[in-house]
Amino acid sequence: MTNTDKTVIAFDADDTLWPNEHYFREGEQQIIKLLERYYPGEDLLDKLYQQEIKNLHVFGYGAKGFALSMIESLIELSDGKVTGQEIQQVIEIGKMIMSSPIELISGVTETIEALRGYPLMIITKGDLFDQESKIARSGLADNFKMIEIVSEKDDATYLRLLKKYHIAPENFWMVGNSLKSDILPVAHIGAHAVHIPHETTWVHEMVSDKHASAYNYHELSTISELPALIKREVEREIQKNRSVS
Ligand SMILES: [Mg+2]
Incomplete structure (x- = not known):
């Protein structure tokens, strides 16, 4: 088994899967x-x-x-x-x-379908009842093997979750709209992060371009581009492992 068989893909929820x-x-x-x-x-x-x-x-x-x-x-x-x-x-x-309606962002359904071969995860922060209710109303819950509702998304939270599920950072992908919560801490612990900006970002979640540029992460304009990116990167990893062994 290569490392790439262990790939786990995690998604932020608000403004990544549905507008919030x-x-x-x-x-x-x-x-x-x-x-x-x-x-x-x-x-x-x-x-x-x-x-x-x-x-x-x-x-x-x-x-x-x-x-x-x-x-x-x-x-x-x-x-x-x-x-x-x-x-x-x-x-x-x-x-x-x-109680606002949960309408999936364009391309979410197809993307989840295309990635169903991987264990999928939701990592969202906020009020437990509120977030559980939104996940249930989205109709997506059955697609996710793991659902985590956390109070903060920082290095310590991601490290704790990776430990809990026995995932090595190099096998972990996090996809989200917030540089501060979904991307920079994930890049910082050596995992893969995919930034998909959303039209509205809360001031609290903003980071300067200069700060963000110090981190290594992927940026996509829509979630529909995700399956191709993951396929390409996972295949590249397989090639790399072959050339080493
Ligand atoms: Mg979000």
Whole structure:
């Protein structure tokens, strides 16, 4: 058995398999409309973002933490004048995000089908209930041998998962839209990372081009290009192993 028989392909979920971020940004715009009557500053969006980041270590990622942070911002920026009805509106926005339809990104179904010979995995971060619900609603769950919902995607998380499933870094592929969460930590531990940018990226997930350029990873414009890339790279690995032995 060559190393390449052990290839495992992992996918991020939000904005890699289905769109997600734009629901948050739409919700944010509705909250800004609520807040404008209380807070005239130009820096409203930044204020909301700062509140979210401040609360990340308490609430974690996801729509519930987002809604709670927005309520807190609304209370603070309105000097406590916000009404119960307005708070209810923020809760409704949170519910809207959590129950938004799961529509697969173009090419996802065919790509998963083309790669079904490999053990496939989902690694997503966020609220357990929210993420489980989205995976179930996507109709894709049966295609994945392993599903991991984690609170953070960093070097330590990836190393822990590789150890748990006995996967060597050189046999592990991670596919995702976030350089910060899906790509750079994976490249850093010596595994393969495939970046497929999505139209909307949360500021928290952004990294500078200069920082990213220090890492070795693949970049594709659509997920449909993935099977060909994996085939090419796995075959190249086989050739390399043959020439060594
Ligand atoms: Mg993502």
